[in-house]
Amino acid sequence: MNSEARDAGRTDGQCSPDEELIRLCRERLPGDPRPFRTLVTRYRDRVINTAYRFLGDPYDAEDVAQEVFLKVYRGLPDFRGESSFSTWLYRIAVNTCKNELRRRSRQPTLLEPDLESLGILLPAAPSPEQAVTTREQRDAIQETLDRLGETDREALVLHDVQDLSYQEIAEVLGIGLSAAKMRVRRARLAFRELYGRET
Secondary structure, eight states, X not given: OOHHHHSTTOOSSXXXXXXXXXXXXXXXXXXXXXXXXXXXXXXXXXXXHHHHHHHSOHHHHHHHHHHHHHHHHHHGGGOOOSSOHHHHHHHHHHHHHHHHHHHHHHSOOOOOOOGGGGGGTSOOOSSHHHHHHHHXXXXXXXXXXXXXXXXXXXXXXXXXXXXXXXXXXXXXXTOOHHHHHHHHHHHHHHHHHHHHHHO
């Protein structure tokens, strides 16, 4: 198989591993954006969903995702591969979300989040009755996430929403493995307690 058949522009439906795409990005950017587009396509929904769970607003999540991928684009030349690409990406996403939350705390907005458009992130309910129940549950879950402290929310989003392993969470957050496990346990307990009050 030649290198052109392996690159991000191929049409056989198979994707190159992240490492191959990163190598192609370094070789071809800025002239050929196809490998980077493939990385964005591969991770876009996960980054948006992570941002949504942190911020509670689908429009802000889209904006933050764009900012995350811009940072990734600029940072690719310096990415050394000491952790996996996905771990590095989530670290950027979490830090960007934290920065956005800090910015919001300095400039509170009066608009409530539009949760109707959450349908693009979560499956639609099959019946009107289920739709009402599902929406109420989604709203309660997001309100509970919003009320969690920053460290609890990031641990819960990374583990229970994005399904990262404890080791990956430790790498993303720059903490030890046992600390990552403890944070997730503590976050789940805090979530259950707050969610019980909401429902």
